C-alpha cells in the first residue's frame with residue numbers, strides 16, 4: 356500500500372479482536388475498518404501496538420493480523436502502520452520483512468525492554484537493523500517509556516538519525532515529556548519528520564507545540580470528537596478546541612479512576628461499535644461488568660457522546 360499522502364491527523368491504535376476462547380478473530384476486521392471510516396472518520400491505523408496487544412501475540416498471529424488489516428484497508432484507509440517491535444532482533448526483522456512484503460504503508464518499532472538499550476547508540480543500532488530489512492518502507496520510532504522503561508530522550512535519538520536509518524519518517528511519542536517533544540519539533544520538525552502524539556488526554560498541548568497528529572486507543576471510539584478538536588485547532592478556535600479536549604478528557608478521567616487499560620478499551624469498543632472485540636490475552640483480564648456498566652452510563656449520560664460514536 357503506497358501512502359498517498361503524508362501521515363497526519365488521527366491514527367487509531369487498533370485493538371486485536373479475539374474470540375471468547377482467546378484466539379485472534381480475523382473475521383470482524385472488515386467490519387472494524389468500515390466502522391472506523393464511516394463512524395469515526397479515522398482513515399489511519401496502527402496495528403499490533405500496545406492497544407493491539409502486539410507483544411502478547413505470536414509472530415504468526417502478528418503476521419496474520421497485519422495481512423488482514425492491509426487487505427481490508429486497501430482502498431479504504433490512507434495508512435496502515437504495522438508495529439513490528441519485539442524483544443528479539445530476529446523476530447522484529449522477520450516482522451519488518453513481512454510488513455514490507457504485504458505492502459504496509461509504514462512500520463514502527465518499540466525499544467526492546469527486557470534487555471534494554473542503555474544509550475542512544477545501542478537503541479539506534481537495534482532500530483537500524485530492523486529498518487534495513489524493509490528498505491522501502493517508512494520507519495517510525497515508537498517511544499513509550501512508561502511501558503518500556505527505556506527513557507533515552509527522543510531529542511538525542513534523532514540527532515543524525517537519517518544517516519543511520521534512511522527510511523526514518525517520524526516518532527510515535529507516547530510520553531508526557533512535552534519538553535522533549537518540543538525540542539524534537541524545534542530541531543527536526545519542519546517538513547522532514549512526522550510527530551504523532553500518543554497521550555490522548557493531552558493531545559491539544561502537543562498540537563500547540565507542533566505535533567502533526569496522534570496515535571491512540573481512544574480514536575477508535577472518540578475519533579469524531581477528536582477530529583472536531585483538530586479542526587477547531589486548525590481554524591485557530593482555541594476555545595472550541597479546549598472544549599473538545601475537556602469533553603474527551605472528562606470520559607478518560609472517569610474511566611482512568613475506575614482502572615483503565617487495554618482490556619477496558621476492548622470492552623468500550625465492543626459496546627460503542629457493536630463489534631465483538633473479545634477478551635484480552637493473559638496476563639490481562641477482561642473488564643468487569645461493573646466497569647462496563649459505569650463506562651456505558653457515562654457515555655450515555657448526555658455529555659455529548661452517543662453510544663454509536665456520533666454526536
Ligand SMILES: CC(=O)N[C@@H]([C@@H](O)[C@H](O)[C@H](O)CO)[C@@H](O)CC(=O)C(=O)O
Pocket residue numbers: 368369401404405406407502529553554555556570571572573607
Ligand atoms: C499506554 C497506552 O496504552 N497509551 C495509548 C493511549 O492511547 C492511551 O490509551 C490513552 O491516552 C488513554 O490513557 C497509546 O499511546 C498506545 C498506542 O498508541 C498503541 O496502542 O500502540
